[in-house]
Amino acid sequence: MKGGGVAEKQAEEKSTGRARGIDRVIALMEHLHSRRAPTRIADIARDTGTPRSTMYELVNTLVEARWLELRDGDGTVYFGPAMHYYGSDYLDSxxxxxxxxxxxxxxxxxxxxxxxxxxxxxxxxxxxxxxxxxxxxxxxxxxxxxxxxxxxxxxxxxxxxxxxxxxxxxxxxxxxxxxxxxxxxxxxxxxxxxxxxxxxxxxxxxxxxxxxxxxxxxxxxxxxxxxxxxxxxxxxxxxxxxxxxxxxxxxxxxxxxxxxxx
Amino acid sequence: MKGGGVAEKQAEEKSTGRARGIDRVIALMEHLHSRRAPTRIADIARDTGTPRSTMYELVNTLVEARWLELRDGDGTVYFGPAMHYYGSDYLDSxxxxxxxxxxxxxxxxxxxxxxxxxxxxxxxxxxxxxxxxxxxxxxxxxxxxxxxxxxxxxxxxxxxxxxxxxxxxxxxxxxxxxxxxxxxxxxxxxxxxxxxxxxxxxxxxxxxxxxxxxxxxxxxxxxxxxxxxxxxxxxxxxxxxxxxxxxxxxxxxxxxxxxxxx
DNA sequence: GACCGATGTCCGATATTTCGGACAAACGGT
DNA sequence: ACCGTTTGTCCGAAATATCGGACATCGGTC
Incomplete structure (x- = not known):
């Protein structure tokens, strides 16, 4: 609606669209935390502005490390047990x-x-x-x-x-x-x-x-x-x-x- | 022992010592979890086989994201509050x-x-x-x-x-x-x-x-x-x-x- | 059965991140 | 005050991880 929506809420990247894997991962985790629900990989990629192929690559890595978990069998991912372990370490410390x-x-x-x-x-x-x-x-x-x-x-x-x-x-x-x-x-x-x-x-x-x-x-x-x-x-x-x-x-x-x- | 050892499960480093940031971060977190105590950055770098300059770079990024926290004032780091949030999300899910x-x-x-x-x-x-x-x-x-x-x-x-x-x-x-x-x-x-x-x-x-x-x-x-x-x-x-x-x-x-x- | 959208994999090129090493500052022991 | 060790920053080079796009599958809809 209306004409001139500016619509840039993100405004992160400066020069090119290319970013470090670790920054992509941080955005990914932050996104899951704010959504608070298992989410499909393609959606995460879209909402965080990450290329789809990159997101698949990263998710695979993180699933292997148990940072993330594939849920249900539909293609959604969410936090995995490793986060619980690290979080418990934080609380205890x-x-x-x-x-x-x-x-x-x-x-x-x-x-x-x-x-x-x-x-x-x-x-x-x-x-x-x-x-x-x-x-x-x-x-x-x-x-x-x-x-x-x-x-x-x-x-x-x-x-x-x-x-x-x-x-x-x-x-x-x-x-x-x-x-x-x-x-x-x-x-x-x-x-x-x-x-x-x-x-x-x-x-x-x-x-x-x-x-x-x-x-x-x-x-x-x-x-x-x-x-x-x-x-x-x-x-x-x-x-x-x-x-x-x-x-x-x-x-x-x-x-x-x-x-x-x- | 014996001759016929077949598979290397690890098989990580292949050619050079160069690794992705995300892999270094995973090693870092795993290391903190196994040590279960705030640890000096140089020590983490040594024990995980990560170059010192790389480790400093990564730790800075992670501290900013609250994944890690600088402790005490001596130069040690440990898990930060973000881990607790993500871990709680996992438990609830x-x-x-x-x-x-x-x-x-x-x-x-x-x-x-x-x-x-x-x-x-x-x-x-x-x-x-x-x-x-x-x-x-x-x-x-x-x-x-x-x-x-x-x-x-x-x-x-x-x-x-x-x-x-x-x-x-x-x-x-x-x-x-x-x-x-x-x-x-x-x-x-x-x-x-x-x-x-x-x-x-x-x-x-x-x-x-x-x-x-x-x-x-x-x-x-x-x-x-x-x-x-x-x-x-x-x-x-x-x-x-x-x-x-x-x-x-x-x-x-x-x-x-x-x-x-x- | 043809069409559409979504999912997941693969590949080559290049922009970029990692790495090594040098350096300054802070620290601590003698 | 001197010297050895440790911490943290900076920089250029090059190895490579990210990216875009193509492709094969799958499932649902008309």
Missing amino acids: VDLIRKARVEVAHIAETVGETAQFCTLDGDKYLVVLNEPGRRMFRISSEIGIKVPIPWTASGRLLVDHMAADEIRRFIPPEDFVLPDGRRIAEDEFLEDIGRARTQGYVRTTALVDRFTTCLAAPVRDAAGRCIATICFVVPADTTEEAQQGMIDTLKASAERLSPGRP | VDLIRKARVEVAHIAETVGETAQFCTLDGDKYLVVLNEPGRRMFRISSEIGIKVPIPWTASGRLLVDHMAADEIRRFIPPEDFVLPDGRRIAEDEFLEDIGRARTQGYVRTTALVDRFTTCLAAPVRDAAGRCIATICFVVPADTTEEAQQGMIDTLKASAERLSPGRP
Whole structure:
């Protein structure tokens, strides 16, 4: 529609179309991660701007290394077991994450609701660990997906060390617009942050999802700066009493994860 | 030995030392996985036979993509967060593994001992999921590490669909030698397998580790073939009573994971 | 049965990436 | 302060990996 669509979102290659295999592979993996589903080789080639013959060649190599796996029997590929091994090595190698796994698993199991461990990545919010609760209808974000800070409860904790105008500069303006088009007022957002700091936790309801409430508590470093959060994702109609219990649970876990205590 | 060695399975380098970037990257990641620790770039280059300048170039690319991370400030690198994201995508995409995560997390939490989910990879045993228990001294194998089948309790279940001589052909002879040099008698091993099949579980003690007992139960496909196991790793002095309870727990979990039931 | 689109393989040419080696800077021991 | 070792960057040359396009298959549709 319309006339002059510019339409270049990619804009990667500079001179020629030729690229290194490794760069093609990175684009390939990134693409699979964003699609989050087994994908046909030809589609990957098209969507990443990789020549078809090159993509076949690379996929063969990666399948052999178990980085990728052929799925189903239709010609789709997706991540293979090697990624799981390498990812586990990463989790084990980061002290805070290793401890957080224990906490998240524990509170998700005992409380029975989805629990998460989150941090910032640049100016976006990021779910690092996610442990689904016992509910049938799992409410849970996906690991490794970046989300605008204002959309989340945790986001209100993760920037609470910044001054007001610092925050305004830090968060891209468009990130205050929710998926449904509503706009979060910056003042209210800043108020939330202030209240969160004094209360030691945050609660948000019906932000990204109309029927979901998020409860989050801050993990702080020795200097008191919020470096991560631990949180519950629960149905909005959860009783106030139950929510209070979860908040206490979160605060206790967050405290245990905060470096600089015995 | 003897004369007639036929095939080289490796057969990688043919003429020159030159290799594709992607192959060097695969070797790099494999090396980090086997070392299981942040490693200096020069060391990786030496140990993988990659030219130093090439390795630096590749590492820079991979660090930018978050596949790798510079650690500590000394010049070591290790896996980065991207691996965790891709690995999580893999786990979520495999039906049996996704269900197994729930079971393993649940029984590890409720029983308080290390629980694992294991399969075969070729002719080796492989830990796919590992959830540490509440013990101080964590007894737990590492994810993604291959182990000879006879060294493990689960191994005795995973080959129980094969005939005796089929098993003898399947398992490399050297795999019957334990880390401490002791040799597992093939007959006893085969007996173990038979007993396991009738009992519906396996117990082994002081196999790889003198003070450790493993309890394992089979996950079977619709045809009754053992496709995976779920198991506990506990101290050898755990009371018989407690072990019986764990065996029941394992059998129940394994049953839930076995495809072909409501 | 002819047509169309998608899948996977193969091949030769050339633009490019790998490689070796040189170099500067940082480090550490004596 | 001296010297040997290690880390990280840079550069030109040449071996080769990427690319485009052709081709053979397969499956579904009209």
